[in-house]
Amino acid sequence: MKRGTIILATLLLAAASPASAQKLVPVKVQLKWFPQAQFAGFFVAQAKGYYKAEGLDVQFLPTGDQSPIQTVATGTADFGTTWITDLLTARQQGIPVVHIAQLFQKSGYTLVALKSSGIKTPADFKGKRVGVWPSGNEYPAVALLKKYGMTTSLDSSVSNPSVQAVTYPFDPSIVFPDKVDLVSAMTYNEVDQIVGLGYPLDKLQIFNASDYGINLLEDLMFTTERTLANRNFKGSGMSGEDIAAKLVRATLKGWNYAVKNQKEAVQIVLVNCGNTCKGSGTRSSAASHQTWQMTEVAKLYNAGPSLKGRAGYLDPATYKANVTLLRSLGILKADPAPAAVTYRVWEKATGKK
C-alpha cells in the first residue's frame, strides 16, 4: 500500500515537472564528412548542451564518400547536411528530401593549379586534367567547366570530352600536381593540405568557383517529407516539424557561438575527431589545420543573410540563381518542386519571418 503511494507520487511528480524528467528525443544527424571544423556549430551545440536544452539527444553519424541523401532517405538518419546540388538532383530523381536551413551562405569550392602550369583563366582548362571528387561533389567543377563550354566524361552522354576528369579518393596528395593540372579543393580544407605539401599560396593559382558565377550553396540541413509530416516523431508527442525546428535552433546557436569563439570551438572539434582532423605534410598538426578550417568556415557562415542576423535562412534570390544556373547547365531538367524547400522550420526555430 505504502509502496503504491510512493510510485503514484513519483508518477505524478514526473508528470508535473516537464523537461527535466522527460526523456530526451533521440535524433540522428548525418554529417557530410568526417568530424572536423566544417561542422563546428554542431559539435559546439552538443558540447554546450544546446540540444539537451531543447529536449533532444542528438547523435552524429560521420560519413565517408557516400551521399548523406541516401542515409536520410532510407531512414538511417533523421536529418542530414549536404550541398544544394546534391539535394536538388536527388529531388529530381524522385527522392522526397526537403531543405530546412542554409548554414553556409557562400561556396568554398575551388580548383587549384600551380602558377607554373600557366593556367590563368578557366578558358585555359581545355585539354587539361582536372581532379574531381565523386559522390555528388563534382557538380561545382562540372558547372564551372560547362559555363566555359567544356565537357568531361563525368557526363554519361559525352563520348569525346574536352577536359579529362580524374577521380581519386579525396586526398589531393594522391594526384596533385603530377597526375592532374587542376585539383578540387575546399578553401577550408584541401587548400591548406596543398600548402602543407610544399606549395605555398604564392605559388598557387586558386580559382574560387564563386568568383566565376558558380556560387552553388554548400552545407545545408535537410530531412525528408515523411519526417516533417510525422505527427508523433519517435513517440515524443511532438511533430517532425517541431523536432526539426528545435534542432535548427540549437544548431544555429552552436554556430553563432562557434564563429564568435573560434579558439574554443576548435578545442571542442578536436575532442570529436582523431586522424581525420589532420592536415598534410608540414601542416599536419590537427590543431593548426582545424584552426585554419574554422577561420575559413566562419567566412562561409558569416555571409549573405547571416550578416543581417538571419543565419540559417536560405536567401530566395540566391536559391533562384542556383536553380537557374543548374537548369542552364542541364544538371536540372526542370524547376524543383516547391516542396523541395520549406521556410516553416527556420521560421519556427528563429521566430522570424
Next chain:
Amino acid sequence: MTPARTAAARPGAALLTAAALLVGVGGLLLVALTLPVPGDGTPPNARLWLAGILALLAVGAVGVRGAAQGESRAARTLPAAFTLLLAVLGTEALLRAYAVPAGLIPTPGRVLSALWTARTVLLQDTYTTFVLEALLGFVAGTVLGLGLALLVVRFRFLERGLLPYAALFSSIPIVALAPVIVKAVGLDWPSKTVVVAVTVLFPVVVGAVRGLQSASRLHLDLMHTYAATPAQTFRDVRVPGALPFVFGALKVASTLALISAIVAEFFGTNGHGLGFRIQIEVGRFGLDIVWAAIVLASVAGIAFFALVSAAETRLLPRAGRS
C-alpha cells in the same frame, strides 16, 4: 511425376500451359503499361495492385511449370526465358505500383532506355574495364602464373620457399590491395590491369603446381620403361594431367578478373570504366545508368566465363585421349 509427364503430352495440357504463359506475361505487361511511371501523376493504390501482380505471377509460374515438362528442346530453354520475362515485368509492375523513386530503384524499362541512350559511353567504359583491364590483366596473370608454376615444379627450393606465400597471397582481398596498387602505379587503366593480374596470378600458380604434380606414379613409371625423355614425359603425362586443375583455376580467375577491375576503379580513374561510371552515377542518383553498367558488366562476365569453359571442353577431351 509420371501423371504430369503424360498430361503434358496431351494437347489440352499444352494449350493450358500456353494460355497460362500468355495470361501471366500479357497481364503483367498490361499492368506495367497501365500504371504511371514513378513520379508521374498520383501514386496508385499499391496494395490492390500487389494482389493482382502476385496473382498474375502465380499464373505465369503455372505456365513455366507446364513448359518445363518433357525433354524437348523447348522444354529446356523456354522455362528460363519465361522466368526472366516474368521477373522483369513483375519488377516493373511492382516498382510502378509502389511508386518507388527512380533515384532509389529504377524500373527495368528505364534501365533499358538508359542502356540505349548512353550506349556509346557505356560501350567505351566496357571496353576499358573488360578488354584493357580484365582481359589484359587475366592474360598477363595467367602467363606469369603458368611460368612461375613451371619454375616451382622444376626447382624444389622454390616450391618450399615460394609456394606457401602464393597460397597466402591468393587469399588477400582485392579491396585491400586495390588502393595500394592504384596509388603506386597511377590512376590510368594500367594500374587496374596490374590489380587484375595480381589477383589472377596466385590462384593460377597454386592450381597449375597442383596439376603438374598430380601425375600418377604409375604413368611416370610407364614412361620411364619406354625410355621417354623428361621433355616427352612432361608433354604427354604432366601437362595433360595438369589441364583440369589449370582450367579450374582459370574459371575462378575469370570471374575474379572482372570484379577486381571494377572494384579497383573505385580508387581512382582518369574518367573511364564501368566501375568509375557506377561510382559517379550512384552519387548523382542516376541509378538507371548504374544498372545499365551492371547489366553490361554481367554480360561481359558471363561471356568471359563461357569463353574459358569453351576452351576447356575443346582442350580437355583431346588431352584425355592422347
